[in-house]
Amino acid sequence: MTALTSIRLSEDKIEIINQLLLPHTTEWLEIDTVEQAHDAIKTMKIRGAPAIASLAALTFSQHLSRALRAAPPPAFLSSPTELQGHVTPILDFLYTSRPTAVNLGNATRRLTRTLQAGLDAGKDAREIAEALVKDGKEVAEEDVGRNREMAKWGGEWLIEEVKKAGGDGQNLNVLTVCNTGSLATSGYGTALGLITYLHETGKLDRAYYAQTAPYHQGSRLTALELKTLKIPSTMIVDTMIGSLFQHHKIHGIAVGADRIARNGDTANKIGTYQAAVLAARHKIPFIVVAPITTVDVDIVDGSSIPIEHRPPLEATLVRGALYPPSVDAQGNKAQAVVQITPDDLDGIYNPSFDVTPAELITAIVTEKGVAVKGGDGRFDLAGVV
Template sequence: MAPLTSIRTSNGKLEIVNQLLLPHTTEYIDINTIEEAHDAIKTMKIRGAPAIASLAALSLSFHISNALAATPSPEFLTSPESLKTYVEPILSFLYTARPTAVNLGAATRRLSKKLQTSFVAGTDVRTIAQQLADEGKLIADEDVGRNEEMSKWGGDWLLKRVGDEGSASGLNVLTVCNTGSLATSGYGTALGLITYLHESGKLDKAYYTQTAPYHQGSRLTALELQTLKIPSVMICDTMVGSLFQHYKIHAVAVGADRIARNGDTANKIGTYNAAVLAARHGIPFIVVAPISTVDLDVADGSGIPIEQRPPLEACLVRGALYTGAGDATNEQAVVMITPRGLDGIYNPSFDVTPAELITAIVTEKGVAVKKPGEVTFDLSGIV
């Protein structure tokens, strides 16, 4: 069965699957404006650092392409200078949608750089605009190939690391949040590694955590694994320690929203908990993410901005109405699961896992491990 798709581009339309309604309802919504793209990212209709970056880049690409086809041409296409003045605030605006996901910043900076380098003497504004639109599409197109490469790097490294410890039926791998095709432009990062092991006949089961109620990660992972027919087990994130005590788990594989220069990694809330428990039980902890996730300008995790979500979100859960007969209806509802008027709610979207708890960091360029006796990474070989 074909994997799910977070973004669709066909017949001149840009669409995303509304992840707030998954896994019970699959509904694609049009993204017609820059403002709609910003809102989709901010309200988490689309999520996953690579997918966010792809949508931002594509929204600008479609916006520019539509302007080039319009009659009469909009005012910002009258000169290279007017194009630059128009586009740069758009890129800044898109960047504000999700502050922790560094891929978004990498995409907007890349588009800004393309805009700057296109200002060659004599180049007309429409040529510059077309180059910018093409660059936006390229950012999204490159993601799938990167994911397949890093998944193979990470999968092969893990198989070699585990060696004879692997069970006859294959490896058991735990993951946190969603890092599959719904979080990327296709195939996935950490979930891509799991898919690679499954396709290679080396996977027994995928385990995935159910995190805070409003975070859709586990539900999306469940849907993706079900679609790909990968044997899997869902657990509550508070049950990870018990799982490690009673079952043989060969590795934990997670994605990342930002990796600092020393290897400290920000990922969905609950990742740090899993890393601490993995270290306690001697289980390899692997971060799988594209190079664009590595932020060499941030020395360590203390410099990573952590997005604080609205407190109310931690009190709400969305789901299909349960019939009481072991099934659910197609009707969905949002319910409050906490008492009214709580004094305080701590609701970060991400936590930071220190490099010392991470066994390996995988990008499309290879696998980085720490030198003997060191607690941080040298990422120069994989960026």
């Protein structure tokens, strides 16, 4: 199976697939500056907490790599203090592109720690810059391996849970929300990685996925990934989750996360909370799959997680291919953006994320293992971070 990818690298070139145009048009955009990376993240040309952290770190590394090769070298490489004064505002700027996604903050803080370690060790500006370049690249490189680890942990845990409930652990049906596959990460995926693992090991019957309005990451991106991987799947609109649970045997719900608080409260794409409420009603295991970089131990609970609100206009618009299709000379379908609401509505509520309380979550999976609630009904995440 050949997975899709969100970022591709060649020598000094960084390109991202424009996810706003998928699944009908595959357009690769070159990201040549920090400002372009910020815009791509902010406008959701690239999305998914791990993927945006990777792009930010790679672009930061590219910026410093070019400076190290420049002749004459830029002034900010003249001293460690000058370097610090140059890169700190860049890292702060990149963080502002999507503040809910803790992976991005972790990446910028990691690079800040590398900078400070070099300063404390008395290294010169070039040595510190080289260390920052190396660390930035590692942010992206580490993602694929840990995704495979958490997919296996979560998949095996779900199989055992089904067996404990009297099933045979075969022909599992799993629902997911939003897009958490290779397009949202540096490869393989988190929650969609769990589904992929079950498919690869012959344990999956069918994947179900919600459209995830208003950006439709499910029906545009998850649909494309599952089709590419040839995984049997069924799309539902967001309001059909309750009906699905009433009329079909669903063995588990697997979702990703943009931030997990210390107590297990989890921020994820809007619509996750309602899926968790319905899962609890139907006694279906609800699994959060995310790397340890998504766990924010500095936040006690979900009430302190910042929730990004997107521009109200976005909730009134839908982008897609014209139907019947119109194809250009390159084989691309013509696309359009249409408004589905009256003009000038008085109020539009458009949060990009919601917070699922820990009490509704059955398990939290990272690359370190699976955390479940203890006898006191609380998560202890110490063993998985």
